[in-house]
Amino acid sequence: MKSLLKQKKISETPFRLEVLEILESSKSAVSISFIEENLKSYNRITLYRTIKTFVDKGIIHPIAIAGSEVNYGLCSDSCEDEVHSHNHVHLKCNECKSVFCIETTLFPTIDLGKHKIESLEIQAKGICENCRAS
């Protein structure tokens, strides 16, 4: 079983593995500043380049929500290089502020008349499972 980085045909470096580790161990999507805070030794420039490479290779995808930093979540298998497929919902919790990628089986279709739709992304705001329980 090849490692994710080798699968994606990019060099396996300690820095990239550490970033990946942070992404994998977080249940929610994470911001660049979160990654910075959790890196042992961090270099801003290398981090920006790492994020860019990961996005380009389909390892992570950016989630933009107005008023929040951009967050990055690991892509599911359906994402290929540079073509991110997003048949899931992004939920931002109004309480803990975390952003989650949630798979849904039933993805709605909408009609925009004469406009042609090529992809859809749903952004929800609300209270996440965790925060509701506590």
Place this chain on the structure above:
Amino acid sequence: MKSLLKQKKISETPFRLEVLEILESSKSAVSISFIEENLKSYNRITLYRTIKTFVDKGIIHPIAIAGSEVNYGLCSDSCEDEVHSHNHVHLKCNECKSVFCIETTLFPTIDLGKHKIESLEIQAKGICENCRAS
């Protein structure tokens, strides 16, 4: 009939009126850089403050789409101060790169299990009516 700015209880200044004019004359949502380019005399600092005021007062709402600048669109009547209601779709045209707010009558509901949803926003990418026609 009170002007929009007076309705929203903020001072009517030439600068604000000019920004409003740009927003109203554009069919799509616009970015800060677009506004800058179209202002006769522009001051970055004042523009940032104007945008912030307009968002806070429910005159415009920000639209964040990953990989694009944030765009601002005029709010419909359903937006109140600081509480933007978004039962419309944001469409980014892959060709002309414009971002449109489109009202839809049929707004879908989705089920996120144990997560509680408080608001939904749909972001579509595709080809807008104009670009399809030409």
Place this chain on the structure above:
DNA sequence: GAATTAATTGCAACAATGTTGCAATTAATA
């Protein structure tokens, strides 16, 4: 309509975020 009050503007200075060229280093390949 002039005087007062309150809000807005713009400068200077700064803070945060993101980018590029290039030499040194490290990983992959032969």
Place this chain on the structure above:
DNA sequence: TATTAATTGCAACATTGTTGCAATTAATTC
């Protein structure tokens, strides 16, 4: 293990967004 190709990190810069404060302008009161 030697070679090649990719990655890293420094220095320097570019862009984007923010804050305090004095001057100006708009709204309000008389």
